[in-house]
Amino acid sequence: MKKDQKTSASSTSRETFDDRRMEIIIGRLLQTGVLLAAVTVLVGGVIYLTTHANQPANYQTFSSESANLRHPSQLLHLLKIGDASAVIQIGILLLIATPVARVAFGVIGFAIERDRLYTIVSLTVLAILLFSLSR
């Protein structure tokens, strides 16, 4: 700490130290999120393949994915009856939640650093993300 204060004229150096810690925690958060999502998608994918293996693959014509998969309450119901698509969808939702969690953590981190400007900046990003997800 002492060395930090000596080397920098302002508080910049101390802030970068805190930012650095925040970045490392965020890095771990992202890694964990991706790993969790990948495992879930893999499990869902294996079930999906074993139950649908011999069906023809058809992604040539676009038909919006069934509404059941897009609503959390319906998704949970599908999950209970062991629907493979629902398991994959949960993994995808986990993956999308990972960067959202990173921004949310940024809000907390900047608030701890008492950086009002960047707390507001990260809150703005979080608001845009939540707006998009709630559409």
Place this chain on the structure above:
Amino acid sequence: MPLALFTSLVFAGSLTAGLLGAMTGLGGGVVLVPLLTLAFHVDIRYAIGASLISVIATSSGAAAAYVREGFSNIRIGMFLEVATTTGAVFGAFLATRIPTRTLAIVFGLVLLYSAWLSWQQTHHPETTPHSRNPWSDRLGMSGSYPDGSGSQCAYTVDRIPAGFATMFGAGTLSGLLGIGSGAVKVLAMDRIMRIPFKVSTTTSNFMIGVTAAASAGIYLQRGYINPGLAFPVMLGVLAGSCSERGYCPKHASPCCASSSPSSSLLSV
């Protein structure tokens, strides 16, 4: 084609796309979408949906590795994410409104442009010296990065409004085409805002996941994300880009001297 065979082929293709994307610095998306639409005859809307998911995965997966090296700047990233996420929401809305033919044409143009950009990036010198912009400190964006010999190399940020506007464009492209548009993000930071190349590429990687998440919500609602297709694509691209990162050498360049930055850092 039976589903099992189709899925295996898509997985193999995505793995190659992830590997190529990470190696060339173009990112998985720009290789993946043409592959899915042209070789596998997948509707472009499903293709961009699956690609966007893989973009979130690779960006978030890579971030931890970049963080350790200490180049990324979380403040620059967060600040510019206001622009990229707004752009991404706008782009995703556009994607649901314009005809798929137009979408394909825009995609082709962006593919050519980002190929040209990343080719250029490997040939240009370090950032030009510039006068200190007072807003760089006011917005807390000035920073430093390790130069490889134990000391820190300080930098400031310039031309913030122009960079912000370009980031909005990068976000729009990302939301419109389901790609990371890392090349445009690096262009905004490195060329316009005069941020050192390594800081630009690693910060860009950090931003890509958040940008993509902003359009993912809209894609999900519109049914662009097909679980059966997204799963081999996501796992394939993730595996491909991870294995490429394994080969990526640790490179330390002397502070502020001209260096030949690896384009693989441009990722996604």
